Ligand SMILES: NC(=O)c1ccc[n+]([C@@H]2O[C@H](COP(=O)([O-])OP(=O)(O)OC[C@H]3O[C@@H](n4cnc5c(N)ncnc54)[C@H](O)[C@@H]3O)[C@@H](O)[C@H]2O)c1
């Protein structure tokens with residue numbers, strides 16, 4: 367039974383599939399202190415959060431069974447992604463489900479800011495009828511600059527256009543075609559800042575966007591500019607914003623997010639020009655249902671080892687590619703595993719070479735799988751998520767290449783591993799109707815099904831070697847299912863690969879290695 371912990375409130379309708387799954391137990395624990403969280407989630411297989419739960423390195427370390435952290439929303443800045451990646455924990459989010467709600471909320475803030483609606487409401491509740499104090503401005507013909515024209519930025523642009531605003535956007539990934547399609551002017555950062563009547567930020571919070579809007583930026587803005595942040599606290603420097611409002615440069619600000627949430631004694635909230643909401647961008651019935659459905663489905667797929675879509679710490683593999691690569695996955699993992707078992711020493715360089723039909727595909731996911739197979743023999747808890755990271759951490763050089771040399775096969779995957787104690791190579795293919803085959807080990811051509819209990823023997827090619835192996839294993843009651851012999855020259859070095867019906871005991875293996883002329887005897891489990 368998989369244990370799924372939900373530590374921020376999610377829509378009941380949205381998590382229905384999780385609640386109904388026979389193999390899943392859902393445990394809901396809200397408003398935990400950081401210490402309670404550490405105590406509670408020790409047996410979690412999955413953790414579902416919104417923006418409130420801080421999923422730190424310590425939290426991840428505390429949950430050794432954790433396979434997936436799912437963020438029911440967009441921003442993953444409350445999750446320590448490097449720590450999750452290192453531990454092989456998949457992080458998924460729900461990038462699409464709250465786009466419209468957040469764009470609408472931003473637009474509501476834009477209108478509220480322009481017409482002083484929150485301030486006027488507050489005043490009327492106090493019994494006042496002060497029409498002069500709340501004279502606003504129209505949106506029509508004003509310039510709105512959108513910093514970050516992604517999903518939310520683009521939806522906001524459409525709404526602003528409908529209100530006949532001039533829309534400018536700064537986004538380094540914005541193409542001319544996309545800007546034209548949305549009817550927005552593609553601007554430089556400086557232009558977006560200099561000519562705007564309203565500036566709204568819709569980027570993620572990253573090292574680059576932290577304090578993107580700062581004291582210097584405010585200097586370059588128009589007098590009486592209005593500022594909005596419904597993305598992430600920290601993109602705008604709050605101290606600089608406070609000073610700019612106080613100095614009369616900024617006429618007003620609308621904030622849904624803060625550098626520290628909840629904002630306690632934040633001086634910005636004392637200014638009458640500032641309107642604020644408590645991180646409500648995604649808080650609609652629809653958005654909450656959407657994101658909860660999205661992450662519930664992802665979590666179920668991941669716990670059941672099925673393909674999933676929105677991993678933040680794994681390059682996404684389109685479903686069509688995933689389907690085409692599927693038949694190669696087993697071969698890839700077994701090649702890595704076999705090679706690791708015959709190659710002693712610490713890996714320094716691994717070269718992955720692909721030839722034939724397979725080169726038409728994006729082979730990066732296969733490289734990750736081979737690497738997982740390779741590293742699993744020396745490291746604990748390796749998976750597709752952390753394998754490249756673990757290799758990089760250990761200074762292993764990874765080379766991925768494609769070639770046209772198929773050596774007569776439709777496709778070939780070739781892996782060479784160099785270690786502190788030498789190097790070995792392995793190649794394999796998929797044979798139509800027969801499945802995966804190892805076709806080469808170092809320079810020896812073989813035809814080995816990479817499955818089960820194998821015995822790899824390196825020996826001198828002398829008469830009687832095969833008989834000795836058969837006799838020895840027969841005496842031990844071990845049946846040989848298949849046997850492959852590879853040699854380069856008559857009487858030279860040779861190898862044997864046997865498939866046995868059962869594994870050998872340590873004592874039998876030890877006795878085997880004592881037989882003269884068998885230079886290396888390695889039992890391989892695939
Ligand atoms: N207030 C809320 O409740 C709420 C709800 C949803 C999302 N958000 C936040 O809104 C933000 C945007 O979400 P989204 O779904 O539109 O994301 P998105 O990934 O679709 O869009 C982000 C855009 O920012 C651009 N960008 C990245 N770095 C940039 C930079 N240095 N300068 C300019 N542009 C840059 C990207 O190219 C991208 O187009 C995120 O921070 C997210 O966490 C907040």
Ligand SMILES: O=C(O)[C@H](O)COP(=O)(O)O
Nearest residue numbers: 416417418439440441648
């Ligand atoms: O990044 C997001 O999706 C939003 O900030 C929403 O956060 P929430 O799920 O805590 O409302």
